[in-house]
Amino acid sequence: MLDHNDKRVLVTGGAGFIGSHTVDLLLASGYSVRVLDNFSSGRQANLPEHKHLDVMQGDIRSREDVSAAMRGITHCLHLAAQVSVSRSVEDPYDSATHNILGALNVMQSAAQAKVTKLVYASSAAVYGVPTQLPLTEESCQQPLSPYGLEKWVDERYAALLASLHNLPSLGLRYFNVYGPRQDPHSSYAGVVARFIDRLLAHQAPIVYGDGHQSRDFIYVGDVARANLTALFSEQCGICNVATGQRINLLELIDLLNHFTGCSLPAQHLPAKAEDIQHSYGDPQRLAEWLSLSPQWTLSEGLSELIQDYRHTIARESASPLKVSA
Structure with a gap:
């Protein structure tokens, strides 16, 4: 058995929203961590200065970058991805280069490095329109977007590489993750971040459709716990990361209005x-x-999350403006 000092974890996309929270938890739990990130959406500021943290700038689509990052690694958490559903619809080719070819690079390199465990991010998007609720891991999978299809393909590749190369892997189907460090202005942002950003700016939150659509929202801290536990478990296959509860978007806006002290209806x-x-x-x-x-x-x-937003706004407002000479 490896102890904490012998376990070295690679987190692809570790400077991103979910990745950075997981890196924090891994470091706090005593593990050595390497991050591979191209910083297209992740931020260096999301990562702490830590003697057991090694940060590499690189791209999962590059075999050389992934191979270099995988050296000496015992466990791998693959989170790097193009995660915008709308962008996958607009440019499915580019999305697939990240989410299929990039993922395959990571999986193949992990197999060659004989890592002890690969955990990778899948998504509830693989299910498409539910034929039953709640969604179990055996529910029908009919993705409606290239993004959902890409994550489904990743699951098939992981299962195949487990058979061909004995690569132990666990795919985590995240539902709607929210929490600090999710950039509301990014095309990757979820509805919670966007709603809060508009409410704090005294603007009506934008809803596409009637607002009665419901989702399962799970806090990023709970997702980080799932990531860490999955890395060091013996379980392989597919697992939902969800709360088992749902709320519709109009109810969510009412709740956010309450917490922000606003009373703005949806647009x-x-x-x-x-x-x-x-x-x-x-x-x-x-x-x-x-x-x-x-x-x-x-x-x-x-x-x-709202408290964190307000602290961020106050900190940015207090920062001195840089004036060019």
Whole structure:
């Protein structure tokens, strides 16, 4: 058995939203961590200065970058991706180079390096329009977007490489993740970040469709716990990372209005073709395989996130302006 000092974890996309929270938790738990990130959406500021953290700038689409990052690694968490559903619809080729070819680079390199465990980010987008709720890992998978299809393909590759090269892997199907460090102005941002950003700017949150569509929102701290636990578990296959609860977007806006002290109704725009009406996951396998259940309620997570936003706004407002000479 390897102890903490012998375990070295590679986190691709480690400077991003979910990645940086997981890096923090890994370091706090005593592990050595290497981050591979091209910083297209991740930020150096998301990562701490730490003697057990090694940061490499590189791209998962480059075999050389991935191979270099994988040297000496015992466990790999693959999070780097193009995660915007709308961008995958607009440019499916570019999205596939990240989410299929890039993922395959990481998986193949992990197999060659004989890592002890590969954990990779999948998505609830693989399910498409649910034929049943809640969604279990065995539910029908009919993706509606290139992004969802790409994540489904990743799962097939992982299963194949497990068979061909004995690569132990666990794919985590994240539902709607929210929390600090999610840039509301990025094309990757989820609805929670965008709603809060507009409310704090005293602007009506924008909803595509009637707002009655419901989602399963899970706090990023709980996702980081799932990532860490999955890396050092013996479980392989597929597992939902979800709360098992849902809220519709109009109810979410009411809750955010309450926490922000606003009273702004939604501004409605036409629905997007790739959107589904209702989704929430069954977390039973998460509990059985990883002995985990979400620790953060939606109210607790939203309260923490809004507090973080306000601290960020206050800090940026207090920073002296740089004036060119």
